[in-house]
């Protein structure tokens with residue numbers, strides 16, 4: 001597409017408030033979009049819950065499981081919509097384009113794992129008249145934020161015969177919640193002198209589960225045994241079953257409107273379900289594209305994208321090969337060309353400028369709440385170490401696309417130079433030689449139990465991803 005010169009008024013428009021752009025019905029649409037998002041993140045708090053909900057929604061929109069095509073050797077053609085499910089934790093959704101896939105795909109990728117507390121392999125014990133779970137935190141958490149708040153338990157227990165038991169405790173208003181204690185202020189003088197990183201330590205993140213003993217006074221660990229009895233009655237699981245479980249302790253409760261003007265959403269795990277949801281919703285609007293469009297929803301980003309369901313696994317590459325084969329256009333060389341010719345938006349959250357902590361930000365290169373989708377040309381630490389540094393040619397193309405579709409965007413760095421840093425899945429896809437840039441929704445409280453995002457930025461990010469699918 002032709003790239004118009006961006007003049008001064010366009011630049012001003014680029015860095016203005018999204019809120020100034022929408023009136024009437026359009027403003028209603030913006031708010032309505034976040035209602036769907038709030039509902040989604042209130043229910044889907046684990047990677048498995050996100051993937052199964054995305055599959056349900058995709059099937060409603062005409063997507064089919066690619067594995068049935070592979071099994072039957074049934075061909076795919078332009079316009080077809082399929083998904084590939086990797087262990088219920090990673091999902092790749094495709095709309096097949098009219099052009100050869102060798103010309104490249106348009107990919108928006110995001111992750112659905114969020115920082116949380118995982119149960120240990122042997123989690124249940126009794127101490128001081130309480131039954132408790134041992135946990136091991138997952139991802140980067142500030143441990144002191146996880147005490148004294150209502151927590152819920154989500155996940156699966158896989159029994160020896162392969163039966164999957166789904167568990168969600170603490171979300172229904174009639175459910176009990178669980179939690180982690182903190183020391184009373186009256187006895188905390190030693191604790192209060194400690195560094196914030198040491199005040200609550202990893203081994204202190206133990207979940208209180210109950211305090212009623214079973215009746216038989218001759219038994220040991222009677223409180224623990226009562227919890228086991230309850231778990232057996234409700235779920236048919238025994239203590240041994242924890243060994244083959246994936247149980248995640250997350251903040252309990254729904255996402256809420258935040259701010260007196262309801263302009264923001266407070267919810268658990270905006271990082272990165274806000275980019276996964278917006279990418280998914282954007283893809284659902286795409287019909288009969290010229291290039292094949294993909295929403296890639298991955299696991300394990302928060303611990304380095306490792307493992308069979310992380311971005312570094314061969315799952316995506318193998319799936320692209322399968323789909324090229326099903327459209328009758330596969331060779332090893334064509335696969336390599338397809339990946340190298342692809343373009344990708346690596347959807348991940350960015351840090352929004354926080355007036356409470358201005359000293360870590362560089363205000364001229366920060367993202368702001370309500371100013372649209374944030375592009376991060378590079379992430380990384382120190383001298384951009386570990387960063388995917390996007391090509392300016394690609395950024396110029398994206399500027400033109402966003403302008404054509406009237407999407408408001410901003411640029412951001414993750415804080416001041418040498419203040420810290422972070423990474424995403426961008427560099428992993430960039431290894432194929434494709435153009436990749438990080439972009440997504442700026443948030444406050446990143447990795448805290450309750451994160452904050454602007455409804456305007458959520459809406460604009462969905463529109464930005466959709467524009468990319470239509471034009472890149």
Ligand code: MN
Pocket residue numbers: 111271272301348349
């Ligand atoms: Mn993230």
Ligand code: MN
Pocket residue numbers: 271302447
């Ligand atoms: Mn993160």
